[in-house]
Amino acid sequence: xxxxxxxxxxxxxxxxxxxxxxxxxxxxxxxxxxxxxxxxxxxxxxxxxxxxxxxxxxxxxxxxxxxxxxxxxxxxxxxxxxxxxxxxxxxxxxxxxxxxxxxxxxxxxxxxxxxxxxxxxxxxxxxxxxxxxxxxxxxxxxxxxx
Numbered sequence: 001x002x003x004x005x006x007x008x009x010x011x012x013x014x015x016x017x018x019x020x021x022x023x024x025x026x027x028x029x030x031x032x033x034x035x036x037x038x039x040x041x042x043x044x045x046x047x048x049x050x051x052x053x054x055x056x057x058x059x060x061x062x063x064x065x066x067x068x069x070x071x072x073x074x075x076x077x078x079x080x081x082x083x084x085x086x087x088x089x090x091x092x093x094x095x096x097x098x099x100x101x102x103x104x105x106x107x108x109x110x111x112x113x114x115x116x117x118x119x120x121x122x123x124x125x126x127x128x129x130x131x132x133x134x135x136x137x138x139x140x141x142x143x144x145x146x
Contacts, residue, residue: 003122005115014108021101028094035087039080046076 005011053069 003119005118007111007114011108011111011115014104014111018101018104018108021097021104025094025097025101028090028097032087032090032094035083035090039083039087042076042080042083046073046080049073049076 049069049072053066053073056069057066
């Protein structure tokens with residue numbers, strides 16, 4: 001009789017739940033990476049704009065142009081602040097999702113451990129039965145020889 005683990009459907013469910021939580025975590029991490037890249041682009045854009053402004057101030061420029069450039073810098077800074085707020089929310093989601101993933105992983109490992117113990121118990125029983133058969137055959141041969 002082959003090994004049968006009665007909780008195998010539950011184990012498969014736990015594996016799929018763990019996979020789902022891992023995927024959700026990966027999506028959050030991807031979104032965080034995308035936000036970090038966007039923040040870096042904004043920083044580069046702000047630096048380029050500030051350097052351009054500094055160069056143009058050396059040669060002289062109208063007050064309206066200075067005001068316009070400063071407004072652009074402020075807009076970039078506002079965008080970055082908004083991104084940082086969104087990033088903070090995503091970081092909180094990532095922390096919660098990591099916890100959900102670890103919990104799903106723990107549940108799966110618990111079921112796998114139970115399955116492994118049951119499999120080992122099954123193997124020991126099968127070995128014991130095989131040894132009993134061998135012993136019975138030996139006993140029968142021995143009795144037949146006498």
